[in-house]
Amino acid sequence: MRTLPSFDKNLKPHVTYLDATRDPQLSPVIEKAAEAWNTAWESGYQLLQSYAEIGTTDGLPHILIETGWTESGVLGETRICYPRRDSCPLTVIRLSALAPSWPSSVLQSVVAHELGHALGLDHTPDATCSRPSLMPAELNLDCMRVTPTTDEATAVASLYQIG
Numbered sequence: 411m412r413t414l415p416s417f418d419k420n421l422k423p424h425v426t427y428l429d430a431t432r433d434p435q436l437s438p439v440i441e442k443a444a445e446a447w448n449t450a451w452e453s454g455y456q457l458l459q460s461y462a463e464i465g466t467t468d469g470l471p472h473i474l475i476e477t478g479w480t481e482s483g484v485l486g487e488t489r490i491c492y493p494r495r496d497s498c499p500l501t502v503i504r505l506s507a508l509a510p511s512w513p514s515s516v517l518q519s520v521v522a523h524e525l526g527h528a529l530g531l532d533h534t535p536d537a538t539c540s541r542p543s544l545m546p547a548e549l550n551l552d553c554m555r556v557t558p559t560t561d562e563a564t565a566v567a568s569l570y571q572i573g
């Protein structure tokens with residue numbers, strides 16, 4: 411069962427995060443990926459509650475993005491409500507240690523994908539190049555997206571009772 415934190419519903423919907431990569435190459439691309447989600451909502455969706463909403467619990471930011479993951483073949487990982495699932499103080503997105511060497515389009519796709527997980531999306535099981543998704547189980551360089559599809563933005567919106 412999903413743990414949804416409660417937020418002030420008057421806050422403007424916005425994905426916020428703490429960029430802990432301290433990497434001048436990664437930071438602007440991470441910003442673009444977050445902006446892609448925010449832009450999706452500004453074009454018709456309103457996020458009332460979000461893991462990624464502005465605010466802190468126990469003095470911690472809700473999304474922390476860091477790099478340094480070294481498991482072979484893993485581009486990024488998202489741990490929702492880390493370390494406790496009951497109060498959901500923090501979601502951690504950890505990117506591969508190789509992330510600084512990726513083309514910026516790949517990095518943006520991976521960060522936007524992980525933000526999708528942070529917001530509550532699972533993988534799209536039937537993603538194909540004829541129907542590209544930001545949330546495929548495996549990144550396909552031939553048809554990767556750097557922004558959420560309308561369906562994906564709608565799916566997140568429905569998790570948070572948008573309307």
Ligand SMILES: [Zn+2]
Pocket residue numbers: 523527533546547
């Ligand atoms: Zn994933």
